[in-house]
Amino acid sequence: MKMTFRWYGDSDPIPLEYIKQIPGCSGIMVMMDNFEAGEVWDKDVFKSLVEKVNSVGLEVEVIESINVHEDIKMGLDTRDKYVENYKKSIKNVAECGVKVIVYNFMPVFDWLKTDLGKVLFDGSNTLSYDEKDLEGLTPQQLVENTLKNANGFSLPGWEPERLQELNRVLEIYKDIDESKLLENYKYFLEAIIPTCEKYGIKMAVHPDDPAWPVFGIPRITHTPEQLEKIVNLVDSPSNTLCICTGSLGSNPNNNLPEIIREFGQRDKIGCAHVRNIKFLGDRNFYESAHLSSAGSFDMFEIMKAFHDIDFDGYIRPDHGRMIWGEKGRAGYGLYDRALGVTYLNGIWEALEKLNK
Numbered sequence: 479m480k481m482t483f484r485w486y487g488d489s490d491p492i493p494l495e496y497i498k499q500i501p502g503c504s505g506i507m508v509m510m511d512n513f514e515a516g517e518v519w520d521k522d523v524f525k526s527l528v529e530k531v532n533s534v535g536l537e538v539e540v541i542e543s544i545n546v547h548e549d550i551k552m553g554l555d556t557r558d559k560y561v562e563n564y565k566k567s568i569k570n571v572a573e574c575g576v577k578v579i580v581y582n583f584m585p586v587f588d589w590l591k592t593d594l595g596k597v598l599f600d601g602s603n604t605l606s607y608d609e610k611d612l613e614g615l616t617p618q619q620l621v622e623n624t625l626k627n628a629n630g631f632s633l634p635g636w637e638p639e640r641l642q643e644l645n646r647v648l649e650i651y652k653d654i655d656e657s658k659l660l661e662n663y664k665y666f667l668e669a670i671i672p673t674c675e676k677y678g679i680k681m682a683v684h685p686d687d688p689a690w691p692v693f694g695i696p697r698i699t700h701t702p703e704q705l706e707k708i709v710n711l712v713d714s715p716s717n718t719l720c721i722c723t724g725s726l727g728s729n730p731n732n733n734l735p736e737i738i739r740e741f742g743q744r745d746k747i748g749c750a751h752v753r754n755i756k757f758l759g760d761r762n763f764y765e766s767a768h769l770s771s772a773g774s775f776d777m778f779e780i781m782k783a784f785h786d787i788d789f790d791g792y793i794r795p796d797h798g799r800m801i802w803g804e805k806g807r808a809g810y811g812l813y814d815r816a817l818g819v820t821y822l823n824g825i826w827e828a829l830e831k832l833n834k
């Protein structure tokens with residue numbers, strides 16, 4: 479496995495040199511907001527970012543922000559030009575050394591939380607979700623609240639251009655059910671996977687966060703059965719999953735170690751986001767520190783499952799709390815995520831030595 483750290487390019491207040499100082503971190507997972515969903519990722523612009531990262535001794539083998547245009551998800555006639563652009567972006571980033579593209583097929587919203595700064599017992603703060611807080615809230619109000627509480631930082635999945643057409647898009651989704659969405663998904667994968675195979679790219683789909691539909695909009699990436707359908711949409715080593723433990727695990731019926739073993743044994747995991755959450759009730763949780771006892775997951779069992787399948791893909795810690803007075807992009811400060819890297823690497827070292 480390769481341990482990495484998410485970095486937001488030039489808009490990230492965390493210097494690359496600091497990331498380099500985290501022990502056992504081989505590279506970054508890039509999140510760049512230079513290009514809108516549907517646009518071609520310019521090779522020269524991307525290449526200069528890669529060179530910048532490489533110059534401090536870190537790799538750029540995973541990218542997380544080549545977003546799928548909403549017209550593709552909705553299956554509109556206009557989708558083909560965006561699919562073609564996606565193929566060009568795949569080629570461009572692959573030629574700069576990228577091996578995995580993390581993406582999602584979630585309609586309208588990417589991840590969704592109801593509080594970006596829940597204060598915890600120890601004075602740290604974190605992202606949290608309580609379904610009760612969504613009651614009586616329209617999607618538009620949720621967007622306003624989220625952006626208002628983002629401290630001026632851009633948030634992945636909450637790009638203004640993606641959300642400005644909210645009303646139109648929500649109207650169209652009224653006629654799209656799960657099977658139609660899956661059909662649109664198949665169309666997209668069938669079109670792009672040959673390009674991925676040609677350039678040695680793995681697509682790794684991020685699960686729905688939280689792991690159920692919100693506001694009645696269909697979502698199709700949050701149960702093992704749905705993940706199975708997705709890997710079968712196109713049978714290819716390039717069609718893989720991003721196992722995000724905090725997202726999938728928000729539904730306690732999802733057995734994370736079992737899911738990791740099931741798909742990992744078949745080489746269907748291209749990437750993993752590993753974090754812990756603490757349940758406070760039904761559909762009510764916060765993102766805790768990574769340590770098992772700080773949350774509700776057994777992180778040792780999760781890492782053991784990755785170890786058992788000889789996982790040789792990319793892992794990153796996910797969503798740290800804000801600690802030690804840090805102020806930054808919700809979920810993406812330096813300190814708590816760096817602690818996450820160290821903790822996960824510690825478990826991995828123990829697993830390696832115990833299994834010699």
Ligand code: DNO
Pocket residue numbers: 542543580581582588589634635684722751809
């Ligand atoms: C949330 C992230 C997601 C993920 C995207 C990939 O913090 O894990 O935004 O990167 O869903 O498209």
